[in-house]
Amino acid sequence: MTDETEADPELMEQGRKLFLRPCVFVAGAMTASQLPGATLPEIAFAGRSNVGKSSLINALTNQKALAKTSQTPGRTRQLNFFDCDGVVQLVDLPGYGYAKAPKSDVKAWTKLTLGFLKGRKTLKRVMLLIDSRRGIGDKDREIMTLFDQSAVAWAVVLTKIDKLSQAEQQKVITNVQAEAARHVAAWPGVFVTSAEKRIGLDEIRAHIITLT
Numbered sequence: 001m002t003d004e005t006e007a008d009p010e011l012m013e014q015g016r017k018l019f020l021r022p023c024v025f026v027a028g029a030m031t032a033s034q035l036p037g038a039t040l041p042e043i044a045f046a047g048r049s050n051v052g053k054s055s056l057i058n059a060l061t062n063q064k065a066l067a068k069t070s071q072t073p074g075r076t077r078q079l080n081f082f083d084c085d086g087v088v089q090l091v092d093l094p095g096y097g098y099a100k101a102p103k104s105d106v107k108a109w110t111k112l113t114l115g116f117l118k119g120r121k122t123l124k125r126v127m128l129l130i131d132s133r134r135g136i137g138d139k140d141r142e143i144m145t146l147f148d149q150s151a152v153a154w155a156v157v158l159t160k161i162d163k164l165s166q167a168e169q170q171k172v173i174t175n176v177q178a179e180a181a182r183h184v185a186a187w188p189g190v191f192v193t194s195a196e197k198r199i200g201l202d203e204i205r206a207h208i209i210t211l212t
Helices: 009-018 053-060 103-119 138-150 166-180 201-211
Strands: 023-029 042-047 079-084 088-092 123-131 154-159 186-192
Touching: 009 201, 042 053, 042 154, 053 088, 053 154, 053 201, 079 103, 103 123, 103 138, 123 138, 123 201, 138 186, 154 166, 166 186, 186 201
Parallel strands: 042 088, 042 123, 123 154, 154 186
Antiparallel strands: 023 079, 079 088
16 A cells, blocks of 8 residues: 555454455346445445456455456446445446447446446445556546546555566556546545455455445
């Protein structure tokens, strides 16, 4: 995590213990009527297709296949909800930026996602995942602006940081943090992660604890 302060060790320990408890799939929604009840604090994960949302959720929850991963961009066509021991609910949002999905499907998924983001009172934070190898792209910028306009609180999570050299890491962190800081709804920091190498997981868990 890059911020003015480091994550509190006590919060990290609380987060570690929380995600050792059962996290289970509770619902998949392709329409507004299929959305589960808004009873728990919710943390949503957004990002381009293949940015690593499912892999990060699996790593955070210490599971291998809680969130289904796919090599096919755009395969996640619904909002998937995971209940973590009745304390917090994680939401895997459909990836954006997929080119091969039918336009009618894209329109439907986008409408549902936007409706969820704008109308979900229990939504505490959207974690916007950015592939550290690519940095912020035009589609990401569109989503950032949309979050601002919808008054959705969000934070940047850089994924696959282990694929970069130290110099490359510092460059992308600096650039992404500077761009995110220009957005009114953005949390003032950047989470730096690798699901494969288990980097940055404790910091995200600690952040989630502060929102529950």
